[in-house]
Amino acid sequence: MSEPYSVAIIVGSLRAASLSRMTAKALMAQAPTGLHCRIVEIGDLPLYNEDLEAHTPATWTRFRADIASSDAILFVTPEYNRSIPGGLKNALDVGSRPAGKSVFDGLPAGVVSITPYKLGAFGANHHLRQTFVFLNLLPMQQPEAYIGGAGELFDETGALNNKDTEAFLAKFMTAFERWIGIIRANPA
Numbered sequence: 001m002s003e004p005y006s007v008a009i010i011v012g013s014l015r016a017a018s019l020s021r022m023t024a025k026a027l028m029a030q031a032p033t034g035l036h037c038r039i040v041e042i043g044d045l046p047l048y049n050e051d052l053e054a055h056t057p058a059t060w061t062r063f064r065a066d067i068a069s070s071d072a073i074l075f076v077t078p079e080y081n082r083s084i085p086g087g088l089k090n091a092l093d094v095g096s097r098p099a100g101k102s103v104f105d106g107l108p109a110g111v112v113s114i115t116p117y118k119l120g121a122f123g124a125n126h127h128l129r130q131t132f133v134f135l136n137l138l139p140m141q142q143p144e145a146y147i148g149g150a151g152e153l154f155d156e157t158g159a160l161n162n163k164d165t166e167a168f169l170a171k172f173m174t175a176f177e178r179w180i181g182i183i184r185a186n187p188a
Contacts, residue, residue, distance in 0.1 A: 004036040005180045008070035012077025012088035012124070014043040017158065019150040020114050023169075024076040026160040027112065030170040034177045037074070040066045048093035060094050067095050067103040072180045073137065074110045079124035088128070096135055108183035109137040110176045116151035140179040145172050 009028070013020040021039075028037045044059045046052065052060070067073065077088055096102040111128055113121035125146060132139050147153070147165070155161045160169075 004034050005071040005177065005184070006069065007031075007035050007037045007072050007074055007176075007180070008040045008067055009037055009074045009076060010040055010042060010088065010091060012075065012085045014085070014087050018078065019116060019154070020076050020078050022154050022158045022160070023112060023114050023147060023150065024074075025158070026154075026166070027074065027076065027169050027173055029160075030166065031173045032177050035173065035180075040070075042087055042091040045087075045090055045094050047090055048097065050097070053098055063091065063094055064103045067107075070107070071184060072108040072110070072176070073104070074112070074176065075128055076112045076114065077124050077128065078114050079120045079122075082123035083127045084124050089131075092131055092135065102135060104135040104137050106183075106187060107137055108176075108180045109139045110145075110172070110179070111139060112145040112147065112172070114147045114150045116149070118148055121146040121148060138183050140176055143168075143172055143175055 009024050011018070011020050011024050024039060031037050040063065042063065045063055046057050046059065077084055095104050109132060111125050113125035115121040129139055153160060153162045153165050160166055
């Protein structure tokens with residue numbers, strides 16, 4: 001067997017006990033053996049300001065290296081005001097700069113969006129996908145992943161306690177592994 005694909009998971013919520021982080025951990029637990037997943041933190045990234053490139057912050061360098069060394073990226077995000085959280089947008093800006101040196105270029109990507117409510121998560125998912133056009137990230141189209149009612153899916157320890165959701169996350173991760181294989185075998 002070849003080496004597993006390295007998957008950087010970017011969690012859009014900065015809160016330590018967020019539903020997005022719990023979902024990311026549940027996705028990692030359901031990942032097939034062909035995927036090596038790790039969460040790449042974004043909460044310590046200073047807001048993007050081109051002036052800082054003269055003395056690049058160490059956290060930017062770390063983030064860019066973490067993404068550049070990955071075979072794919074999985075975004076797990078809540079929806080804030082029908083869009084993505086500011087910290088996630090900042091991470092996209094940090095990784096896409098300086099001009100012509102984007103660490104995202106050509107990487108396979110997946111998106112899982114989460115909401116504690118019955119409705120939501122669609123806006124964040126599709127708003128994030130809009131940025132992929134410019135970033136040249138190659139998103140998996142199916143299965144789509146909008147997790148509603150997420151507050152009821154985890155126990156008090158943060159463990160997933162819903163078998164249907166667990167099965168869906170396993171299906172999603174298996175499809176993501178196939179998608180990564182397709183893109184990595186046929187680079188742009």
